[in-house]
Amino acid sequence: MLHTLSIRSKEHLLQLLVFAIGVAIWFAPVPEGLKPQAWHLFAIFITAILAVIVNATSILTSSIIASSLAVLTGTLTPQQAYSGFAEDFILLIIVAFLIARGVIKSGLGKRIAFLIIKKFGKSTLGLSYSIIAADMFISPAFPSNTARSGVLFPIVNALAIDSGSKIADGTRKKLGSYLMMSSMAGLTLSSTLWLTAMAANPAGAKMAQSYGVEISYGSWALAASLPILLLFFLVPWILFKIYPPEITKTPNAPKIAQEALTKMGKVSKNEWTMAATFIGMVFLWVMAESFGFNKTAVAFMGLGVLMLSNIFTLEDMKEEGNALGTLIWFAILFSLSVNLDALGFMSWIGSNISAMLVGLSWPFVYLSLILSYVFIHYFFVSQTAQMLALFSVFLGVGINTGVPSELMALMLLFATNFNAIITPQGSSANVIYVGSGYIEAGEIYKVGGIITLVNTLVFLSVGSAWILFIS
Amino acid sequence: MLHTLSIRSKEHLLQLLVFAIGVAIWFAPVPEGLKPQAWHLFAIFITAILAVIVNATSILTSSIIASSLAVLTGTLTPQQAYSGFAEDFILLIIVAFLIARGVIKSGLGKRIAFLIIKKFGKSTLGLSYSIIAADMFISPAFPSNTARSGVLFPIVNALAIDSGSKIADGTRKKLGSYLMMSSMAGLTLSSTLWLTAMAANPAGAKMAQSYGVEISYGSWALAASLPILLLFFLVPWILFKIYPPEITKTPNAPKIAQEALTKMGKVSKNEWTMAATFIGMVFLWVMAESFGFNKTAVAFMGLGVLMLSNIFTLEDMKEEGNALGTLIWFAILFSLSVNLDALGFMSWIGSNISAMLVGLSWPFVYLSLILSYVFIHYFFVSQTAQMLALFSVFLGVGINTGVPSELMALMLLFATNFNAIITPQGSSANVIYVGSGYIEAGEIYKVGGIITLVNTLVFLSVGSAWILFIS
16 A cells, blocks of 8 residues: 555655664674774664655754764764864855855846856856856865855856746746756866866865876866866766756847846945955955965954945844754764764775785776765765875876876865765865755756766866877 | 933944953963963953953943954864853754744644733732742753743743833833743752752762762752742842833733733644644653753754644744854853863863852852852853862862861752853853843843842841751
């Protein structure tokens, strides 16, 4: 009589099933070379991820229960389990959320959105290309993809809202979902393109030196240029096919935008304040590395200015519950992932892969290493953490088995960026998009998974050939 | 032409004035015995508090700017400034916030509120007494006043809402504000009454042993009993005079409550689930100390259960922006206060006070020490932190100058609890009430200040005489 069960009962059955799988993993024999604690944490973490993938629970519910179980079973101490809440880059995302509301509310978001629509708004695909192009243009001076997502998101958000695609009335798929997914995918490309577009890139380039690989600003950009150029054209188009917006042609949009701009009239005082605050923040973010400013403190200051100017009010704060939900699940998953790494789980996987590859031909080893590196990202809640944990191990194995060292190093560093859309938590830059409600976590596992695959295939084929050709 | 200025301009003038005071403190000569860093942090912290007291900005705005300045000026590292976000007792409050919504939404809060109104609802004062009595009844088995506030708040909140006193329609002062303030004041009394009603109490009793003072469960309760009994009757009545509810007599309320209960009918499935979850959480919280459970993990588990049962949904989460605001300001002020202590500022104040008291008669020393201890709480964002930082110093100074050791020890430990309502952030138990919106932060500085004064006067007079009499 299973077909007579209500949707709620089916959901509970699915939850029970996922839980049973988790219990089975927990009690399975601990693999050799792993501490029981690492295995138990893995059981909790993978069950939480599985619950989200099969849509048994929301990512928030899943994370909350995972954190609780990790602490109550003694797998993690409370300090370890809650450490993510104090991570400054996570707080940066949350503050960026709040500032995005200021961009919308001040009217500035509307104005910028109308200006973009006026110029590129004849088709949804055109809008998507223009967003990604803008991202690539600002990324060399923006060594934090998290902060960059905080700049792009409010504009994409305003574009969606002003095109009549909103969360509240169920029209997210009209345009908003597609544009958000495009921008998120675009961030993986812009981060891959420049040595200075993501914090882990220069760190990785430095680590490569000890293996005799010299990577300069120019050699990085040259190596990335061809595959990224290809993907720049490919990715928005593929998304258009597999995750289509409901509105595709908007021939009148530029005219409507022009009329709306005329109606908006002169730039208001709030818009000037918002623009000045925003430009100030961006300027300090760009300077952050050189002058040792903390990016989160800069964001807090920006928010403080918006609050003093009544652009962001306590009333606005009340409606930002989503930001809290995001903080909770992201901080929890980050803490679990960091501890999984600290307990040696990640390096255990790395060395197991290495062991399997001994004695095989280099192209096969190269392929296996890159594919493993990409897919292991399912378990990482930080691109930088994965790079720090696995880059050296993988690079060493690759070079030892004969893979050309520059190819191996560059491709691993590129993969650190182009695999970032494989999960909702795969990059802190994703989080602001997911938190908006335009994209469901489950959709990223599917659509983001496909984009990751496309990125990987292009880089493995065209990218590898190109790097071997120029080096 | 100052009178022609708009309200907004006046507000900005006030903000400028407060900022100027802060700058003056920052650049004033650093007092001897203090590191410049400690002085600068003090300047930032006191300016933030001042801005709230004179109502120049909200506590959220003030905290955000303070944190940003502390980091950007290099006074604190980002790690130090954001550490509060990972404190498990702060997360406990935030989760309690979310669970309170479940209590309301499931209908259970309504039912309990109607039952209380049915029995004690003829007057607002009667409701206030019944809430505080309930608190005192459960507190001996509840060694966390934070967790206890999480139990009381949803009931008080339901009482307010079901009496037609709401935030949204501007009727908070009808009944809700008064009941919230009463319950918050009641928590200072219940925490003072029992050795096991607050986490710092048994820790302090243990520290007193090294000064030859033995404090047992019974001797603590006996010493606290008389002044607390007096204050139990006094405090709700004083609040009724200085912070009056707009509705005072509700002779028909019990009848209306009975009718509403009849209309509600049988206890629903959601109410049962909520009740079972809540009782389970309370049971685990009570057991937490003995079995080593983490209270926050228990709360996360409770929230997880409510989410799985759809009593708390993602839609509910969206409206919990206030909880995020609370997390931000409380975590920031806590971090600032902890670091002020770590930089030696607190002990510097303590030793300065000691130095001034050498050679004076013991009753005068006793009075000065207790009053100082009470008022220093303006700078502490944790009762336990103040006790750990100052209890030993103050106790030592007191005993050395001839204050009876038991009197000195007990009174300092009582003061650790009864001064908790002096500021919004003075106890983590306050925070959930302030975050509700029924009480404004500025009101606590005034009304809570008066209650602290009353508590202090009763303890210094009746309390001191009573302790000397029984010992």
